[in-house]
Amino acid sequence: MDPNRENLSTLLLIFALTALGTLGWLVGLFLFWLFLRILGGAPDFFSLTESFSTAVTAAAVLSAGFIAYRELNEGSYSRYIEVADRLFEELNSEDNINARRWIYQNLPDDPQTGLKKIGEEGRTTIKKVLNSLDRVAFLTQKNWIPEKMIMPWMSPMVIKTWVKLEPYVNYESERRGEPEYYRLARDLAKRCQTWQKSNHPESLNVHWLDDAL
Structure with a gap:
């Protein structure tokens, strides 16, 4: 017709x-x-x-x-679901899971000596996880998505990862003279810690297991 x-x-x-x-x-x-x-x-x-x-x-x-x-x-709820789905895919992709596991199991506590031991593979893994956290921080900026939709499942893994990475980010920021070095990732970690402290303070302490899944 x-x-x-x-x-x-x-x-x-x-x-x-x-x-x-x-x-x-x-x-x-x-x-x-x-x-x-x-x-x-x-x-x-x-x-x-x-x-x-x-x-x-x-x-x-x-x-x-x-x-x-x-x-x-x-429409807002549909957009929230879309953002949450992208976050889930980002944090739970096989590459990112393996990268975080490497950090949990292999990253030394002291960044000054640790950076000399981990080699290029370790440095690449750290950057991969930090870039992933930066992306997550961008997608969860204030008022973009309600925290109650994402924090219950997102904050534990962010906090656990940040326990290992924070000393390295602070050390590298000071060494480079760049106060804004991975600023989004830092802010994300603080938001997750604040939310977890208000809602599940008992889970702020991270327990490390050598044979964890």
């Missing part, structure tokens, strides 16, 4: 439905006015029409506002 003809048919249908609706509304008002007139209390027909039309218009505006509010909420 020709798209132009299809669009024209749609417009004509909308116009016809609008006209029928208006006509039906006027006929209904007229019948109601006749009923009131029979009872002996009929106001002027045009005044009645104006009053009822104003009331219906107000109700329509309120209904439209409510529908728009619900659609906005549903």
